[in-house]
Amino acid sequence: MTYPVLSCTALDARDPRALAEFYRELLGLHYRPGDEVPPPPAPDDTDWIVLLDAEEHRVLAVQGKPELRPSTWPSEEIPMQLHMDFRVPDAAELETQRARAEALGATPLMDRSHDPDEPLHVMGDPEGHPFCLLVG
Structure with missing residues (x-):
């Protein structure tokens, strides 16, 4: 098949x-x-x-898409319809890439960097699309 x-x-x-x-x-x-x-x-x-x-x-x-309305996540007023996960090798690199993403225009939405099972940051890109940086 x-x-x-x-x-x-x-x-x-x-x-x-x-x-x-x-x-x-x-x-x-x-x-x-x-x-x-x-x-x-x-x-x-x-x-x-x-x-x-x-x-x-x-x-x-x-x-x-000129009329795009950015997601308001974590509020569901305008829900996230897709998000991407980007993997990094360790906690130090997680912080490096979070800082890079912010310097490039991303907005922090959630900090779970101290989660022992799955450290991550949820970020919003410049258009408001949420994405995750995670250790994995």
Whole structure:
């Protein structure tokens, strides 16, 4: 039997370039050829941006959605509809990556870094999508 294979995860964003840049920096990805930031003075009106890993596999795509309403998690007023988990090897790296994510524009949403079973931080990306940094 043949099964479908996940090509990548796509996220909606009011500002697709800014969100793509956030994840490009956070995860060490690069743009698919043709999706790079256009040189000035060309306008950046891209509404679908694909990010690749070092092996040129699609990892993440960002699409423009001007009317996006950010999740209000942990409140369910506007629920989270998807979140990603990013694994790090140990508690020291968890704190390093949390600080990096904040410097790149992420917002802390929950700190469970002292949980003995699964230390983690829940963060909101610049568009409000929750994601987890966890030791695992």
